[in-house]
Amino acid sequence: MKPYLGETRGSLAVDMRERLRACLLPETEAAEVRGYLPSAIWRALADEGLLDLPLNGEDFVRSAVFLEELGRLGYAGVRASIGVHAFMAAAYLAWFGSEALRARYLARMRAGEAIAALAISEDQAGSDLSGLQCSAQPANDGWLVDGIKRFVSNGSQAKLFVTLVKTQARRHALAGCSLLVIDAHAPGVTRTPLNLLGWKSADVCDVRFERVPVPRENLIGKADKAFRYLMQGLDFERMVAGMLALGGAAHSIRLLDRFVRQRIGHGAPLSVNQSIRHELADLIAELRLVRSFGYQVVTQHAEGRLGSGDASILKLRSTELARRAAGLCVQFHGARGYLSDSEVARLYRDASAGTIAAGASELMREMIFDSVDAEALLD
Ligand SMILES: Cc1cc2nc3c(=O)[nH]c(=O)nc-3n(C[C@H](O)[C@H](O)[C@H](O)COP(=O)(O)OP(=O)(O)OC[C@H]3O[C@@H](n4cnc5c(N)ncnc54)[C@H](O)[C@@H]3O)c2cc1C
Numbered sequence: 001m002k003p004y005l006g007e008t009r010g011s012l013a014v015d016m017r018e019r020l021r022a023c024l025l026p027e028t029e030a031a032e033v034r035g036y037l038p039s040a041i042w043r044a045l046a047d048e049g050l051l052d053l054p055l056n057g058e059d060f061v062r063s064a065v066f067l068e069e070l071g072r073l074g075y076a077g078v079r080a081s082i083g084v085h086a087f088m089a090a091a092y093l094a095w096f097g098s099e100a101l102r103a104r105y106l107a108r109m110r111a112g113e114a115i116a117a118l119a120i121s122e123d124q125a126g127s128d129l130s131g132l133q134c135s136a137q138p139a140n141d142g143w144l145v146d147g148i149k150r151f152v153s154n155g156s157q158a159k160l161f162v163t164l165v166k167t168q169a170r171r172h173a174l175a176g177c178s179l180l181v182i183d184a185h186a187p188g189v190t191r192t193p194l195n196l197l198g199w200k201s202a203d204v205c206d207v208r209f210e211r212v213p214v215p216r217e218n219l220i221g222k223a224d225k226a227f228r229y230l231m232q233g234l235d236f237e238r239m240v241a242g243m244l245a246l247g248g249a250a251h252s253i254r255l256l257d258r259f260v261r262q263r264i265g266h267g268a269p270l271s272v273n274q275s276i277r278h279e280l281a282d283l284i285a286e287l288r289l290v291r292s293f294g295y296q297v298v299t300q301h302a303e304g305r306l307g308s309g310d311a312s313i314l315k316l317r318s319t320e321l322a323r324r325a326a327g328l329c330v331q332f333h334g335a336r337g338y339l340s341d342s343e344v345a346r347l348y349r350d351a352s353a354g355t356i357a358a359g360a361s362e363l364m365r366e367m368i369f370d371s372v373d374a375e376a377l378l379d
Contacts (some may be wrong), residue, residue, distance in 0.1 A: 013068070025073065055091050060302040061298055064295065067243035071245060071248040074248065076353065080153050081154055085117075090109060090116060096221035119163040120163075126360075134149060134163070135147060146209055146210060153203060153357075160181050164178075164230070182214055186213060196353070241357070242294060248322045248350075249322035249325045256280065256332060279332075312365075330348050
């Protein structure tokens, strides 16, 4: 953490911001319309070294700055797409994948040549993964995979799916599950883009697997032991989602602050009204608190001691803050914020997915209640 404290973290943020803006901002609107980031952008990000940022260790603080700055661009679909590829899906391969698997997939992911997706959710397996039905039957030297994964970001453009499957059909809930890398071009894979309210550039799809052959070497870690990997991966995912949403909240608050200072009503800027000033003051105060907590959580992860409770607190509070900030953006922009193609309306639509994806707020509260020792806090 030491090299990134204070000013150094600030200058790193400025550097990241400039590089991200140069790479992404000219493309974001087109990506929202098209539904995904084009391959040239992935390569440009890779050329900047932005798809190869640390997933753990002391240097992870650099990644956290990147995630926050990616969020500050104000495009939740873009940040989700990159976050899933370079962090959430990559972590399972980097931490638990064999050397051969890492050599085969991670190197191409880091070069922006192979886009990765994370295929965990199903119709009957969202907050409660015990309803998982996607199955892998032993065949030849590997498996045949059947099932439908829902709401898979990067779905249509992915070259690989890090997929949660049941390898022991009879065992209960997550016991007997495995993580497999499924090649998107294998026979039997069909992807269907979904028309979501927001996150338009996140390329969210349903993905159907019909007797898809998966070789044994595409197993991540050990067979039937995915629960163990998920425990670590899901906490990481919540922290990553939290840092991205933190940047998103900052973007909305800045937009709102600028607007109320320049919009004139009754002969004065909107910002002279105490009710508006206080709403903004509350947002700014909450942002500062959550941001400071966010970097504490990042430090915990960098030191190898990320806890479920704190990862969930960060995810809960930053996504809820982003949603509140986007809601107030609409309110104080008046009717122009309600125009469907305005930036404010997009922020509003996008923010409501943040409190569902990567774990709904209610689930985060359950995790917090179960993990944090309230007695110790009160001592
Ligand atoms: C834009 C977007 C992108 C996504 N990308 C991916 C992806 O790339 N890969 C992937 O695998 N999945 C992805 N998901 C799926 C996401 O992880 C799930 O939506 C999430 O886990 C919630 O599951 P669910 O939608 O089935 O809701 P359910 O589990 O059916 O819950 C419905 C609602 O009930 C409430 N609820 C749930 N549990 C409780 C509880 N214990 N107490 C009180 N209330 C509760 C919550 O409000 C929740 O939203 C994405 C989702 C969205 C919206």
